[in-house]
Amino acid sequence: MDLDYSADDLAFRDQVSAWLREHLPADLRGKVTHYRRLTRDDLLRWHRILADKGWIAPAWPSEWGGTGWSAVRRYIFEEACGYAGAPPLVPFGLMMCAPVLLKFGTDAQKQRFLPRIYRGEDFWCQGYSEPGSGSDLASLSTRAERRGEHYIVNGQKTWTTLAHFADWIFCLVRSDRGAERKQDGISFLLIDMKTPGITVRPLALMDGGREVNEVFFDDVAVPVENRVHDEGKGWTVAKYLLGHERMNTARIGTSQRELESLKALTAKEQKDGRPLLDDPRFRDRLSRVEIELMALSITNLRFLDRLRAGTAPGAEVSMLKITGTEIQQALTELMMQAVGPDAQPLARVGSDDADAYVAALSPRYCNYRKTSIYAGSNEIQRNIIAKMALGL
């Protein structure tokens, strides 16, 4: 048994970290570590830096620009980026649409979309959830009617992350309302956001930021050539994507960085003339989160190690998602609590960077409630484990 990476993989990690120190722009890193909002340009700038280096799509086949890294190295790379404070990669094109195209797309679709996703020329978003279809996604009702060489799409998607930045949206739509099972009669369409009839409306959230949207489709004409896989096979595509979840879903690297920030914050923050970090009540809560994170980082490696044996990750990914998000939420909660009454002001007159950092902590706490809700709520993840791993 060996709990650490091999010497070669450790050298690879050092190489990645050194490269990040040199090439991750300080302003982007500062925005990430100080919880300032990232613009579309920020996200794309980092995307293109990685694309130029050849590291933007490690998991893709090498003919499309993949790096050929092992699963362990992909994990090391992603965790190193998180730890370094790199902007997150928007997953909708790189990690969702692309794998679907690689598996089910026609050659023409691959040629048309993959290079543009690679270079960050198209910004993608995901049209899955609807007002009446959240966890029960297969009940979706946005409909697509075939008219000649087009589908006419009508309906509404919601919780569409970064739709206001997006050039394209991939959507699950109901193409056959007569199907016996609700899972049947769903198709997977790629839709240009500039198509007439599409309206994007922001959903205001409690943290004050703009992140998610409602997307309305009003007689939107989508060429049939933009359908991926056969008509009525959209659910197969969706399920494939679920099974394609990555092993870094726990975001260990990011949480390790956050934990260090929290310790720095509580070493500075005073309570009765002593650092808050020395307050036994606060310190115990912090230590428990730290220990849970230590355990999860090993659990994550153990699960990764199972891939060597050729076992496809299933319930493991759900477990990482549940525990990873619980840790992320606990960290944001402790950070907000650490600054005490200063968690209340959203902005102060004449505030400086330090004030802005403190003011970002409570909105971030609010924002991070999303982590246990999105990408399959933690309750859905428990259902998945109960069914897949436990046979219940």
Next chain:
Amino acid sequence: MNFDYSEEQQLLAASIRRLVEKQYDFETRKAIVASDTGVSAAVWRSLADLGMLALPLPSDAGGFDGGAVDLMSAMEAFGEALLVEPYLATVALAAQMIQRGGTAEQRQAWLPRVGTGDARLAFAHAERGARYNLAHVATRAARDGAGYVIDGRKSVALHAAGANALVVTARTSGAATDRDGLSAFIVASGTPGVKLEPYRTLDQMRAADIALNGVRVGADALLGATDQALPLVEEVVDFATALICAEAVGAIHYACDATLEYLKTRKQFGAPIGSFQALQHRMVDLVISGEQARSMASLACASVDSEKDPRKRMRMVSAAKVRIADACRHVAQESVQLHGGMGMTEEMKISHTFRRLTVIAQQFGDADYHLERFAALS
């Protein structure tokens, strides 16, 4: 990175599992627990034959130089089977004190016999009122000519009654909680002045309180340097803690399997109770706890084997013990709850697993103790 057990480790685990199947089914275990000694000579012999007793001993004492990682899978099997034999007391505690602190003569006198199963040992360190503070020892050893005379009381010394010798800690200088001033001695059973008050423990093992009244030992009984035994005690207790973390993983594994099986077979309202989502989610949380506990047991065993810096070692072991203690409580309580009233009965093994998990959660320091030690070393 490789989380598989080596071929030797897998072979050992397989042998232990065969032994457990043949000689340690639940009914046999009940008979062993109910017997006078509360342990099985036959099982001890089998453990010796399999090399389990010699495994962590040094090769110059007939051992195999094994570490905690080598013992992990076997400890898991012990945890699943709820072994009540004096493995921890003899092999993980007292023999380790002699191995790590003893002179060549002391090691040769005891360790080969431990390995062959011909000698059993116990560790008499804890005292009432000390809680988990390893430095808290009031028992005194005063110079007496060339030797020492020991006076004091020891508490919950595991398997002391069956031991051929006790490793006893006593203060040779300083006050009851000083880090310095602690020494260790090998005291043969039957030495005048040693009085055992044996009892059973919650987890159906045997232990004893020990009165030490004017116990005279020679200079050759001193184990390690005078006044400097505490780091040795800390090292050995960390080793034993790592092993019970692995044992807990086995007990948790059994509890999860048994509970899952019960959820699938017990029917109410015309359906297996495992079809109810309220119970499914709780079952999933048990499995997650088990996975996290397993990760931390690996960390603890790897740390006691290879971490040279005692502060870092203690920090890792404490982190592991916090998570293991939490998992022990969580899994023990929930698996009994999900079994309903049946889970509380003597008849069901789960109630015995509950008791062992409950003890492990507190053995060598509960979550609060280790949380404090972890934070102090951070």
